[in-house]
Amino acid sequence: MNKTTLIVIGGLVALVFWAIGVYNGLVTKDEGVKTAWSNVETQYQRRMDLIPNLVNTVKGYAAHEKETFEAVIKARAEATQIKLDIDDLSEENLAKMQAAQSTLSGALGRLMAISENYPELKANEQFRELQAQLEGTENRITEARRVYNETAKEYNTDLRVFPGSLVANIFGMKSHPYFKSDEKASQAPTVQF
Amino acid sequence: MKRITYILLSLFCAITTYAATYKSVNEIKMVYLEDSTRYVCNPDGILSEDSVAQMDAMIEYLEDSTSIQIVVVAVEKIESGDCFQFATDLGNLHGIGQKKKNNGLVILLSTKDRCIQFATGSGLEGYLPDAICKRIQNRYMNEALSQGLYDKGMTAGVRAVCGYLDGSMKPEIDDEGGDSDIFMNILGFLGLTGLLSWYIRRKMKKCPNCKKIGLEKKSCTLLAETSTYKRYEDVYVCKYCGQTVKRPYTIATGTRSSGGGFSGGSFGGDISDPGGHFGGGHFGGGGAGSRF
Numbered sequence: 001m002n003k004t005t006l007i008v009i010g011g012l013v014a015l016v017f018w019a020i021g022v023y024n025g026l027v028t029k030d031e032g033v034k035t036a037w038s039n040v041e042t043q044y045q046r047r048m049d050l051i052p053n054l055v056n057t058v059k060g061y062a063a064h065e066k067e068t069f070e071a072v073i074k075a076r077a078e079a080t081q082i083k084l085d086i087d088d089l090s091e092e093n094l095a096k097m098q099a100a101q102s103t104l105s106g107a108l109g110r111l112m113a114i115s116e117n118y119p120e121l122k123a124n125e126q127f128r129e130l131q132a133q134l135e136g137t138e139n140r141i142t143e144a145r146r147v148y149n150e151t152a153k154e155y156n157t158d159l160r161v162f163p164g165s166l167v168a169n170i171f172g173m174k175s176h177p178y179f180k181s182d183e184k185a186s187q188a189p190t191v192q193f
Numbered sequence: 194m195k196r197i198t199y200i201l202l203s204l205f206c207a208i209t210t211y212a213a214t215y216k217s218v219n220e221i222k223m224v225y226l227e228d229s230t231r232y233v234c235n236p237d238g239i240l241s242e243d244s245v246a247q248m249d250a251m252i253e254y255l256e257d258s259t260s261i262q263i264v265v266v267a268v269e270k271i272e273s274g275d276c277f278q279f280a281t282d283l284g285n286l287h288g289i290g291q292k293k294k295n296n297g298l299v300i301l302l303s304t305k306d307r308c309i310q311f312a313t314g315s316g317l318e319g320y321l322p323d324a325i326c327k328r329i330q331n332r333y334m335n336e337a338l339s340q341g342l343y344d345k346g347m348t349a350g351v352r353a354v355c356g357y358l359d360g361s362m363k364p365e366i367d368d369e370g371g372d373s374d375i376f377m378n379i380l381g382f383l384g385l386t387g388l389l390s391w392y393i394r395r396k397m398k399k400c401p402n403c404k405k406i407g408l409e410k411k412s413c414t415l416l417a418e419t420s421t422y423k424r425y426e427d428v429y430v431c432k433y434c435g436q437t438v439k440r441p442y443t444i445a446t447g448t449r450s451s452g453g454g455f456s457g458g459s460f461g462g463d464i465s466d467p468g469g470h471f472g473g474g475h476f477g478g479g480g481a482g483s484r485f
Binding site for chain 2: 039043128129130131132133135136137139140141142143144
């Protein structure tokens with residue numbers, strides 16, 4: 001084995017190790033995105049869990065606002081249908097999910113708005129606490145989406161820059177879509193006392 | 194004359210309507226990092242020294258008894274007007290709260306934006322739920338704040354929070370299993386040192402002639418001496434082959450053969466370093482806010 005062969009082999013080994021390093025880095029960041037995504041789903045789920053209680057509380061004081069209740073319940077049912085795994089998170093699927101959640105936000109907003117007309121409801125301690133919980137959940141959703149977008153951006157960037165793009169092509173790694181800012185429901189449903 | 198008065202008047206108006214506006218969370222200076230007994234950041238002088246001292250005392254007690262880290266920030270205006278995001282980002286930037294427990298709390302008051310926000314660390318959300326945050330704000334803070342009685346509102350709020358969180362958790366040392374860790378580290382270190390010194394001594398006894406470990410020290414003579422150093426020569430003889438080896442060396446006068454010891458550091462809070470450290474806690478968007 002002459003010197004040149006040794007050098008070539010050494011170079012190849014180094015290359016392999018380097019490629020492994022790049023791959024591992026990408027995988028680690030991908031896992032970060034997965035975690036961030038599951039956090040987003042958790043917070044959306046948290047909001048869905050709050051809704052039945054909220055609807056029942058409002059019904060206790062404003063029983064004949066049927067349309068509003070039905071809108072909320074329907075929107076919630078549709079949003080529940082869309083369960084997305086990180087693997088089937090394509091641009092379209094995410095857009096669909098975001099749209100469904102946006103519709104739900106709108107319906108919830110109207111629900112909270114009608115409480116304005118029912119002073120007894122507004123004063124009800126349970127309603128106020130549910131309202132606080134809803135606001136808190138909306139904040140958590142915002143934060144979770146922000147963190148997801150950040151981690152997705154890091155991963156996507158690494159995927160596109162030079163060493164990453166090679167490894168990504170070999171292993172078929174794809175970039176993750178982003179949450180777009182909601183044009184319509186830009187504010188959490190809050191009610192001024 | 195009239196013109197000058199007009200200019201001065203408009204300048205005066207401009208100055209009085211100017212509110213210290215904060216764009217980024219980096220701009221808020223954390224007093225806790227310089228003095229671990231101070232938790233209230235009051236850059237615009239909104240709160241009186243008296244109420245700052247009161248709040249500092251209550252929060253210090255809470256940190257000592259539960260390890261919960263609270264930071265209070267009172268500013269005039271936030272550029273984005275988004276008190277929730279600002280408070281949460283502030284908590285994440287500095288890592289307020291303990292790393293494993295994530296039990297930090299940021300209380301943000303913005304007087305011109307008219308908002309009060311509690312941002313709870315992700316581990317504190319169970320102990321201080323959103324609804325309770327809102328309740329505290331409604332019951333103790335919002336009315337006073339809306340009337341411009343910032344001292345009254347903030348102190349009442351901090352008192353309520355500390356009262357609520359009192360006794361909620363214990364300030365354990367964060368690294369559980371840290372005890373056995375340190376022990377193993379010391380053991381390993383001693384073992385390595387022992388191994389190293391054994392190896393070196395063995396090497397020194399190796400005879401250059403017959404390659405066996407047989408050198409024995411026969412004599413040690415002082416060759417020369419000055420005010421700063423002494424020069425010795427050791428003579429070794431190999432017990433297998435009779436080879437003589439001479440090893441001259443120099444020692445500076447006044448040194449001792451063993452090395453100096455190491456001084457350990459402390460985790461902050463003593464005389465030399467009065468500043469505090471945030472534990473590295475994380476904020477997930479919990480808490481509640483009110484507009485007054």
